[in-house]
Structures are given as structure tokens and as C-alpha cells.
Amino acid sequence: MSAASPSFLTWQRGSCIGYFARSQAGCLDAVLTLFDYLDSGNGYKIRLLLALLNRPYRWVEVDIIAGATRVPEFLAKNPNGRIPTLQLEDGTYLAESNAILWYLGEGTRFVPPEPLGRAQVLQWMFFEQYSHEPYVATPRFIKRHLPTDSPRRAELSMRLEQGRAALAVMEAHLAARHYFVGERYTIADVALYAYTHVAPEGGLELGPYPHLRAWLARVAAEPGHVPLTRRPP
């Protein structure tokens, strides 16, 4: 939010109407607006891809802990009441982190051009949402954001067991590969990196998964990488 922002326009959050973001010179250009929450891995996926693509965007933090995604103003943007939600330049809202990754990534080097590679990228992204996120991300959410006496702590042991199963599937796949699909960095890696690299914060230690740890290091070393904790400009 400072004049030292690395993007080519410097935004002042919330200062312009609709999807027009404000540069130092005024409301000039229609840009992407990302509704997000800094600690969300699902939101981080989008921030990471936008950084890799070097695309400027307006960032609006929504306090999910205070229920700000369940109020009428936000539900008008995404009726399913979740971040990340991306507002496109024409005002359209797009939801679901992995659908947003596809929208931003298609036509770039982060989505393969060939049919099988594309389907394999989607296979790993659906794996991420169905077999990984509820068991790797949710324990982290429970531990970091719910009270220590929350009844949801009873879910932890079942979730962590399933989380270890998901990590084992990834470890076996990565034993003979550098990236998930086609030996190149794709949005499947972005989607899986987001919550895997912070899995220990939810109670999943990564010691037993050496190939997975090597892959995490490889992703973090990619040009343009940004950490989850970096607040967008």
C-alpha cells in the first residue's frame, strides 16, 4: 500500500468505486480485485500465481474469523460465502481457488497445452480439494483460529490420519518426479504447495516425506515466489 510498491500502479485499497482501483494519479484502470484473507492457503494460491505472472491487482482482506464472508454484502459477490473470490475487470465475480487458478493460468506456461496434461493438472487440483484440503488445511485452521476448548478439536485425530494418507500419495508420486505434472511447474503445484508447506502448523510433520520436502524447496526457489505471510502491495 506504499509508494514503494513493486507493482506498476500503487493502489489505495477501497478508494475507488467498483472494480476501478486507484493509482496515485486517480481511478484509472480496471484491474482484478482479490477478496482474500492473509492466512488462507486457498487465497495464497491466487496471490502466488499473480506474483509468478507479475500481474498487478487490488487486494481486499475479508475477516473470515469475524464472519465477514457470511454477510449480505459479501454473499452478493459469492453466494457460497467463501474467500478467495476474484472480481474480474468487467465486474464478474469468480469463486473457488482452483477455478481462479485455471482462469488466470490458462494460456500461460502454468497450464499445459495438451489435453492429457490439462486433465492431470485438474486431477491433482480435485485431489487437493477433496482428499487434501479438509485434512491438511482444516487442522491448521482449528489449531490457529479456534479456541483451545473448541469441540472441533475432537475432529483432529481423524483429519490428521487422512492428511497423512494424502501426503503419502503425494510422496509416492514425487519419488520419480520434480513437479506434479509433465515435469514442469504448473498450477497443480501451486494448489498443492499452498497448504502442504504449512502442514506442520496443523500437526502434520513433514519428516517422513523427503521427496515432498524436496519438491517444496523447489517450488519456493521458483523465480517470482512470494511467501504466504507477505501482505500484497
Added chain:
Amino acid sequence: MSAASPSFLTWQRGSCIGYFARSQAGCLDAVLTLFDYLDSGNGYKIRLLLALLNRPYRWVEVDIIAGATRVPEFLAKNPNGRIPTLQLEDGTYLAESNAILWYLGEGTRFVPPEPLGRAQVLQWMFFEQYSHEPYVATPRFIKRHLPTDSPRRAELSMRLEQGRAALAVMEAHLAARHYFVGERYTIADVALYAYTHVAPEGGLELGPYPHLRAWLARVAAEPGHVPLTRRPP
């Protein structure tokens, strides 16, 4: 599996080596092989799209109730141990029902050509796997396939509550639309139809959702439609 099969080749399941299916004249043509379980809505998605596309395929039922997806022979096909799994003509295995829909649907009338429409199809398919399937399909699985004294019955009330939330999101979207994306029948409709039309079998009555019921009737009236209970030829 009879000589009266409507597809142009009649398969005898398991009679040919690898991914070559057997026609009446012998092992002739490489075809798709779908590993599936008849009562699975996720598997039904693929059967439905293949019927709409009028594509022949070999069908292999895997007894998920008896744990046949968790044995080494099946895990070699899909390390995540789930059906549906599709074996392509070249022997490659593809998993995740919605990734398979994309693979089969891309380039046909069931996947829009324009970037936003494609992303919206994916948005609804990720909604289906994250916010719908665990709460609409899983209660049906618990009720139909687990013993009446299963401890998993304790999950039902939470799951059905979330299921009603998912159906309400769909109902609101369909209030002004005939199909989920772009006013045409796409794989997003196929993905959402699969478990929604049998939601009452899990305890979710559809009475409160008139637009959703009209959409279900619309999908079922599409040319080439097949019911979930129809065993593939």
C-alpha cells in the same frame, strides 16, 4: 454385456489383455476402460457424459464396499484408491471424476470455448466436490451402504445441514437460469446432477427447491440421457 448391446462393439468384460477390449470378432480396438461402481454418483457422471457423447467404452465394476479399491492391484491404477478411474486408450490412468469429465468434454459442446465460461464450469465443479459431495453424497452412502448401527450415522445431522446449504446455493443460482453456466448443458450440470437427483435417498428432500427440481427434469430430458441405475453395456 449382451449381444443386444446398443454400442457399436459388444464387449465381454475382462476377456482381453490390458486396455484392448474384446469385440465379437476378437480383441480389435483400444478403447477407454472405466473402473467404476454402479451406485456411485461420481462414476455415474462419467457414464452419463460417455452416453451423451455416444462413445463406446469397456466397463469394469469394482466392489468398493468390499474394499477392492484399496488392494495393490487397484492402487497401481489409482494410488488414491478411488473410483471412478479411467484408463485411456494408451494405457494411462486418469482419476478424479471431474477431471475425467473435463478430459472427455473439452472440445465438445459440453465445455464452453470461452475463458470465463470454462472457469465458471470449473467453479461449479469445485463447488460440487468441496461444498456439495461430502454433504449430499456421503449421507446417501452412509444410509445405503453402512450398517444401521454404524457410528458414522452420528455425522448425518451435520452433513445434512451443510447439504441443505449447498442445495440453497444451487436453488438461488437456478432461479434465473436454465443451466449452471452460459444457458447451455455443460459438464458442470453433469457433475451436479449426479448426486443431487438422488439426494432424497440420503435424507435431503427436494420439495423446498422448485428451480432445482425444474433443472433436474431438464437434465433428465436431454437427448442421450441414461439413469444412474443403468448398467453399461
